[in-house]
Amino acid sequence: MPFFYERQTGKVMIRFIFIGLPLLILFFIALAFGALNKQVVAVDFIILQQQLNLATVAVAFLILGFIIGLLSMFGAYWVARREVRQLKKQWAKAKSAS
Numbered sequence: 001m002p003f004f005y006e007r008q009t010g011k012v013m014i015r016f017i018f019i020g021l022p023l024l025i026l027f028f029i030a031l032a033f034g035a036l037n038k039q040v041v042a043v044d045f046i047i048l049q050q051q052l053n054l055a056t057v058a059v060a061f062l063i064l065g066f067i068i069g070l071l072s073m074f075g076a077y078w079v080a081r082r083e084v085r086q087l088k089k090q091w092a093k094a095k096s097a098s
Helices: 009-036 054-097
Strands: 040-044 049-053
Touching (some): 009 054
Antiparallel strands (some): 040 049
């Protein structure tokens, strides 16, 4: 189901205002940034040098940062899920013992 589908109308509008609208605004800002920054820049990698558009470089590093952020978030999420599982086991043992 899409993120904006809810049975209660109030939740739909709140979810759109806090999630959909900022994403829409960021998308239009990214389009404007890409359209206005057509300059070619030299990017020096360790092995080679490339001539790329400034917008392409910005998008590439934005995506790279997003992926690194997701990986770090999933790592913390995995540790928290493991801790919750252990605490549930301890709680079940304490509940069955009493």
